[in-house]
Amino acid sequence: MASRPYKVAIIGYGMSAKVFHIPLIRVSPAFNLYAIVQRSPTADNDASKDHPDIILYRSSEEMVQDSAVDVVVICTIPTTHFELCRLAMVNHKHVIVEKPFTVTSQEADDLINIAVNRDLFLTVYQNRRWDTDFLTLSKLLKEDTLGRVVEFETHFDRHRPEAPKGGWKTKPLPGGGAIYDLGTHLMDQVVVLFGLPDRITGFVGSQRAHNPEGVDDSCTVLMHYDSGLMATVKAGVVSPEVSQLRYWIRGEKGSYKKFHLDCQEEQLKAGKKPGDPSFGIESEDRAGTLTVIRDGQSTSQPCPNIEPVTYSAFYNDFAKAIDGQGKVPVPVEAKGAMGVIRLIELARLSSKEGRTLKK
Known part of the structure; x- marks a missing residue:
């Protein structure tokens, strides 16, 4: 090498x-x-x-x-x-x-x-594993701040009711549509946190009134776990919100709700890069909300993100894997990514047949 x-x-x-x-x-x-x-x-x-x-x-x-x-x-x-x-x-x-x-x-x-x-x-x-808000909620779960989680929602909703023109994403190609695009990120996040689900229910189709190419522009996937957890993955194009919901996690001890997407993509498009001042740092007004039960009462407070690791961690970890000649894992295991593709196949079949499927 x-x-x-x-x-x-x-x-x-x-x-x-x-x-x-x-x-x-x-x-x-x-x-x-x-x-x-x-x-x-x-x-x-x-x-x-x-x-x-x-x-x-x-x-x-x-x-x-x-x-x-x-x-x-x-x-x-x-x-x-x-x-x-x-x-x-x-x-x-x-x-x-x-x-x-x-x-x-x-x-x-x-x-x-x-x-x-x-x-x-x-x-x-799968760069969304290094979204700072995702790492923040991962820390909350690891520390058991929310207790036993029963509902986990991860969203990538936008308000784009008009079908875009041009580009491969506007064509009904194999491996295309919302579930392969944004759904892949969201389902991967769920699997990272909770493992593969026991059952899956999918709704795959279009929210647009005018969709001449027939692209599946939206999806909702319910990932059922025998523990009682229900994870909801949702990507839609008709969502006229001022602030789009990103996460909503509810557990026996508390909940965590977060709006807005991680800022790294926006910053990269603007020409910023890891190492630049404030890269990966969201403004205080975008902080999530943590609600916990204290003395039998729900109390809410802002929950700022942890210090950013940034997407550069992906390449850093890949270099360590090559350096270690197999002693260090790659940042995203291919077998895990294959598992997500299998879930997509099941979700699409579930949507087609109108029934919940076992893993």
């Missing part, structure tokens, strides 16, 4: 690469942005002009022949993930793949076997 910094090649040059990966790679001493695969650069969208120090490849097939590449980051549409992951790994590259991992759980299982057989590291970019 090459020594640090590990040379990274990115396949794809859309928002995912520009916002969620390149800024993190650039600030990590463990990685060097070495190459980008962009099939059709344009005058106003040319990776080689934006990053003159990289090698620009026009095809993934050409890039994987470059023996200097250590890690391949796949930032393309979900229908391409399986073939590109396989291409990279059969050419002896470690792989980071954007969510959703794959279109089917069988594809995910096949990729895991390739990684194991070739002694390669494979991980899925």
Whole structure:
């Protein structure tokens, strides 16, 4: 294995690469942005002009022949993930793949076997595990502040009643729609906290009155646990709220409610990056609300986020995994990501058949 910094090649040059990966790679001493695969650069969208120090490849097939590449980051549409992951790994590259991992759980299982057989590291970019509000509520649960949790809601709602125009997300493609896009993040968070559910009920479809392409723009998934916990995953496009609900967790000792999305995506889009002053820090008015039972009465108070770890932790942990040659886990285990894809398959089947399904 090459020594640090590990040379990274990115396949794809859309928002995912520009916002969620390149800024993190650039600030990590463990990685060097070495190459980008962009099939059709344009005058106003040319990776080689934006990053003159990289090698620009026009095809993934050409890039994987470059023996200097250590890690391949796949930032393309979900229908391409399986073939590109396989291409990279059969050419002896470690792989980071954007969510959703794959279109089917069988594809995910096949990729895991390739990684194991070739002694390669494979991980899925589930960056919402490092949302600061998610880590804050995780700390509350770990400390048993809320007691036995019976309801857990995680939302990614927006008010976009008009169907967008253009782009692959507007097409009814395999691996597309709200449940594969935002639902993947939300279901992953539930599984991280509570493990796989025992049963699942899905509602997958469209909230828009006019949806000419027939894209599943919304989803609600109920994840049932034998412990009595009900976890609700919800992503909708008709939600005319001033402040969108993000989390609402209720337990025997208290509750936690939080509005607004984690600010890191917004900051990355604005050109900020980990290490910049205030990166990942939400304003005080966006703090969640913690309610606890004291002397038989409910008492509420603001619950500010813990100190941000930031999305850079994903790349830091991946570097440690490579350094440790398997003694340290990758930041997101591929088997866990496969489990989420299987839940999506069950949720879609549940929605189609109108019944609750066992895991």
